[in-house]
Amino acid sequence: MRPSALTIWATGFGTPELAAASGLRTDELGRLLTDETLTSVDDDRIVAAGDAAAPSGLPLRMCGQIAAPLAAQAVDTVLSRIAGTEPPVLDVALVGSCVSLGRRAGLRQFARKDDSALNFCFGGRLGAAYKELTCKLGVAKIRREARKPGSLLWAKGGPRPVSA
Known part of the structure; x- marks a missing residue:
């Protein structure tokens, strides 16, 4: 230590x-x-x-x-x-998954706030483009947060355990 x-x-x-x-x-x-x-x-x-x-x-x-x-x-x-x-206290929701399968293929699976999958997804080139966009947006959010602390927004309301 x-x-x-x-x-x-x-x-x-x-x-x-x-x-x-x-x-x-x-x-x-x-x-x-x-x-x-x-x-x-x-x-x-x-x-x-x-x-x-x-x-x-x-x-x-x-x-x-x-x-x-x-x-x-x-x-x-x-x-x-x-x-x-x-x-x-923590207040965050997961609203889907994004997987890159290379530059020309990917997958975007949408989900409820509890991270359970919705019956809606897309793949192929559109999935790859979406994944690329999420990466670019992630970097942009980090840069904005560095310039203006507290500006980061995210999905909220995901279920978490009740405190004992």
């Missing part, structure tokens, strides 16, 4: 061994167990996001669609803790 005022550990599509090695509680895949503010259930000075977090023991699936909202949630939690206020 290294002392610091703030440490940000960034990884992608995987769960770092850092949480388990620290002695903090994790799920079976090594994701840090957090509450709905993404705060560790063992130490309120530790906040996790993305693929490394298991809010209420029920992590969201690994996908780009969820990465930015979880990052924004983690930032809001850290800023709330610094300000001495109660952080907001």
Whole structure:
């Protein structure tokens, strides 16, 4: 463990061994167990996001669609803790999946806010174009958020467990 005022550990599509090695509680895949503010259930000075977090023991699936909202949630939690206020709880919905199968083929599956599939999807070149668009929009959202913090918008209202 290294002392610091703030440490940000960034990884992608995987769960770092850092949480388990620290002695903090994790799920079976090594994701840090957090509450709905993404705060560790063992130490309120530790906040996790993305693929490394298991809010209420029920992590969201690994996908780009969820990465930015979880990052924004983690930032809001850290800023709330610094300000001495109660952080907001997670409010995010997954509304489908997008898969790239190369430059000329892809798939877009639409879903309800609970991430259950709707009977509507498209593929082929249109699917590839949609996936390319989502990647470009993702980068544009990151750039806008850097210029204007708090501007990130995402689908909300997905079901989450009720706090005990």
